[in-house]
Amino acid sequence: MEFPDLGEHCSERTCKQLDFLPLKCDACGEVFCKDHIDINRHRWSSAYKKDVQVPVCPLCNAPIPVRRGERADVIVGAHMDKGCRPDSARQKEKVFTNKCFRPGCKKKEMMKLVCDQCQQNFCLQHRHPLDHECQGPSRRVSKAGCAAQMRLLESRQKTSNGQLPPNRCRTKS
Incomplete structure (x- = not known):
């Protein structure tokens, strides 16, 4: 060598x-x-x-926390003995739980979309105050916002009776 x-x-x-x-x-x-x-x-x-793997319970598919130095099979066995609920017995969490408050709308969203004026929850389609005909406290509206509201009301009123609505906007000074 x-x-x-x-x-x-x-x-x-x-x-x-x-x-x-x-x-x-x-x-x-x-x-x-x-x-x-x-x-x-x-x-x-x-x-x-x-071995720093996270064991998963074979019955409920839940991850079981195991500290360093502990045997995973012993901890998983204790979990199964204590109160493990199998997948079939466990209820699945619903994701879409936030119902739209607009009458006639049955849509549900994942997140709450609360109106700043009336404090009610709405879907994406009806989240803006004009989309759900908000009855919340009237706020001072900018001139552009007032003009948009008037155009919307005018288009609705013209189709129903042909008369223009009175101007109810309180604009910022």
């Missing part, structure tokens, strides 16, 4: 191969060849301490 001091022997009892690029196990601190560096391959007795 030309370089007897180069490299180290694998710590695995059955291997003892001289490796010029040895790998040190961060769990046990011993040196191994590329074939035995895997914790499961060199049969380290406390390998479960380095």
Whole structure:
């Protein structure tokens, strides 16, 4: 051998191969060849301490928290013994729960869309005060907002009786 001091022997009892690029196990601190560096391959007795996977209960599909040093199978077994509810018994959470308050609308949204004026919840289509004919406290409206409201009212009134509505906007001064 030309370089007897180069490299180290694998710590695995059955291997003892001289490796010029040895790998040190961060769990046990011993040196191994590329074939035995895997914790499961060199049969380290406390390998479960380095395994940082989150176990999932096979009955309810819920993740089970396990602290370092605890055995996952023992914790999952205790979870199953205590009060694990299988998937079929567990109710699925509804996502679309926020019902639109506009009469005749049956849409539901994921998030609440509350009107600033009447403080009621509406769907995306009816979220603006003009879209749900808001009866909330009247606020001072800008001139542009008043003009938009008047055009909307005029178009509605013209189709029904042909007369123009009175101007009810209180504009900002």
